[in-house]
Amino acid sequence: MYLLELGGEDDAFAAQEARSAAVDVEPLAPGLAMASTIVPERIRGLAYTHRASELVGHTDADPASARALLEAAPLDREGSVAVRATDVKGTTGVDTAAAERALGQVLVDRGFDVDLETPDHELRVAFSTGATAADAAGARENGPDAADELAAQEDDADATTESASVCALGWLAAESVRDFGERRPTDKPFFQPGSMDPLLARAISNLAGARPGTTILDPMCGTGGVLVEAGLLGADVIGTDAQSKMVRGARENLTHFLDRGAPSPVGVERGDWFVARGDGTQLPLPDDAVDAVVFDAPYGRQSKIETHRLSDLVSGALSESRRVAGRAVLVADRSWAAEARAADWTIEASFERRVHRSLTRYVLVLGPADAPS
Numbered sequence: 001m002y003l004l005e006l007g008g009e010d011d012a013f014a015a016q017e018a019r020s021a022a023v024d025v026e027p028l029a030p031g032l033a034m035a036s037t038i039v040p041e042r043i044r045g046l047a048y049t050h051r052a053s054e055l056v057g058h059t060d061a062d063p064a065s066a067r068a069l070l071e072a073a074p075l076d077r078e079g080s081v082a083v084r085a086t087d088v089k090g091t092t093g094v095d096t097a098a099a100e101r102a103l104g105q106v107l108v109d110r111g112f113d114v115d116l117e118t119p120d121h122e123l124r125v126a127f128s129t130g131a132t133a134a135d136a137a138g139a140r141e142n143g144p145d146a147a148d149e150l151a152a153q154e155d156d157a158d159a160t161t162e163s164a165s166v167c168a169l170g171w172l173a174a175e176s177v178r179d180f181g182e183r184r185p186t187d188k189p190f191f192q193p194g195s196m197d198p199l200l201a202r203a204i205s206n207l208a209g210a211r212p213g214t215t216i217l218d219p220m221c222g223t224g225g226v227l228v229e230a231g232l233l234g235a236d237v238i239g240t241d242a243q244s245k246m247v248r249g250a251r252e253n254l255t256h257f258l259d260r261g262a263p264s265p266v267g268v269e270r271g272d273w274f275v276a277r278g279d280g281t282q283l284p285l286p287d288d289a290v291d292a293v294v295f296d297a298p299y300g301r302q303s304k305i306e307t308h309r310l311s312d313l314v315s316g317a318l319s320e321s322r323r324v325a326g327r328a329v330l331v332a333d334r335s336w337a338a339e340a341r342a343a344d345w346t347i348e349a350s351f352e353r354r355v356h357r358s359l360t361r362y363v364l365v366l367g368p369a370d371a372p373s
Contacts, residue, residue: 001055003170004033005086005126007048007353013203013351014048016365020206021046028058029164031088036277040174042211045233045266047202053124053170061092061097061127061165065368069169070106070123077171079120080113084172088128092165099125103169129165144277168283177265183228189256190249196331200361202229202351207349207365208292208329210235211270217290217324219280219317224250226294227273231258234268238290240278247277283293283307285324293321297332299359311339318343321366328366335362344369 004022006014015033018025020034021042021336038052056073059065083104103125104114180202185195197205204226210216212234218226223246231237231254239254241247258270278284280295297314298311308316314336321328322344330336337347349365 001124002035002038002173003028003053003055003058003087003124003168004035004049005051005124006031006033007050009138010048010353011132011349013353014067016351017046017203017206018049020209020211021049023367024219027132028168029061029088029166030091030132032126032128032166032168038174041267042206042275043174044177045202045211045268046176046206047199049176050178051124051172051175053172056123056169056171058166061094061129061167063094063102063167066099066125066127066167066169067102067106069167070291073169075107075110075112077121080118081107081121081123082114082116082119083107083123083125085125085127089130091129092127094127096125096127099127102209113293123268124170124172126168127166128168130163132162132164133134165363179265183257185223185225188223188225188253190223190252192223192246192249194299196225198225198229200331201225202233204294204329204331204363205230205233205235207363208294209327210292212271214291215289217283217285217321219278219283219293219320220293220297221250221275221294222246222296224253224275226296227275228253228257230294231271232264232266232275234264234266234271235291236271237273237336239273239275240276240280241275242279244277247275250275281313281320283320283324287323288326289324291325292327292329293325294329295321295331297330297336299333315339315343318345322368325328326368330362330364330366332362332364333359335364337364340364340366341369 015025022034022038040293059069085099087094124134141249163259180198183198210230210233214235216230217238219240221241227237227239254273264270345366346369348367351363
C-alpha cells in the first residue's frame with residue numbers, strides 16, 4: 001500500500017487526478033489518501049499530489065502512537081535515513097520538529113544512520129485530523145439522475161463525511177515536480193487575461209489521461225496552456241481555435257515550451273504539437289482520431305462568438321468531441337451536464353472549484369455513454 005499526500009483545498013479533485021497515476025485511491029484523512037499501486041513516473045507529473053510513500057502503517061494522530069507504530073514495524077531497508085514530519089493543513093497542532101527527533105531516535109536505536117542532507121531513505125510522517133469526504137470520487141455517476149442524487153447527499157454532511165484522526169508513516173517512493181511557477185500565464189511568451197493557471201491545466205491534462213503515446217485535442221485552445229501541460233507529460237497535442245490571434249499565440253507558447261531537445265521536467269520526451277485555426281463544432285478529424293479531448297469553454301464574459309451562440313458552441317463541441325474521442329474533460333463557468341449527456345457522454349466525475357467570489361469553475365470528466373458500468 002502507498003500513502004498519498006494531497007495538495008489543494010479539494011481532496012476529491014486531488015484523488016481523482018491521482019487515479020491517473022495510482023490504483024484503488026481511497027481517502028484516509030484530510031489531505032491524505034491511500035493507494036494499492038502507483039506508477040512513480042506518473043506521480044512526478046501530478047499537480048495535486050505532492051508525494052507517494054510506501055506505507056509503513058497508520059495510527060492515531062499523536063507522536064506517542066507514531067513512535068509505538070515505528071518501534072513495532074518491520075524495516076526492510078539499509079542505508080541512511082531522515083524523518084520528515086508534517087501537520088497536514090495545520091489541523092493537529094503537533095510539534096513536527098519534536099516528532100522528527102523522537103522518530104529519528106527510534107531509527108537510530110534500530111541501527112540506522114541519520115543523514116538529514118542526502119539520506120538514502122526518507123520517512124514521511126503525516127499528522128491529520130478533521131472531517132474527510134467519504135470519497136466523492138468526484139461525483140461519479142452511472143445514470144441520468146446520479147448527479148442530482150450526489151447533490152442531495154452533499155447537502156447532508158453526515159452522508160458524505162466522517163471524522164478522522166490519523167498519523168501515517170511511509171518511505172518516500174516518488175514526488176511530483178513542483179515547477180508550475182515557471183509557467184505562470186503572465187510569464188509566457190503570449191498571454192491573455194483569463195488564461196488557466198498551469199496547476200489546474202496540469203490536473204486537467206492528467207484527468208484526460210495525457211502521457212507518452214497518447215494524443216490530446218483542445219478544440220478551443222486559447223493560449224495553449226492545457227496543451228503545454230499535456231505536452232510536458234509526453235502526450236502529442238492538437239489545438240484549434242476560432243481566433244487567428246489565439247492560434248498565433250498558442251503556437252508561440254508551444255514552440256517555447258515543447259520545441260526543446262531535453263526531456264520535460266517530469267523526465268519524459270516532450271510531445272509533438274500542431275495548432276490551426278478551426279471551428280470546434282466541425283473538427284477536421286476522422287472518427288476516433290484522438291485519445292481524449294480537453295477544452296475550457298468560453299465563460300459568460302467571453303461569450304460573443306463569431307458564428308455560434310454559446311450554448312450551440314458548447315453542444316456542438318461536445319458532440320464533435322464524442323465523435324473523435326472516447327474521453328473528454330470540460331471546464332466551464334457552468335455545468336453543461338445536460339448538454340454532455342445529450343451528446344452521448346456519461347459523466348464519470350464532476351467538480352465545482354471556486355476561483356473567487358464571482359467565478360466558480362465546473363469540471364466534468366466524461367466517458368462514452370455506452371461504456372460498461
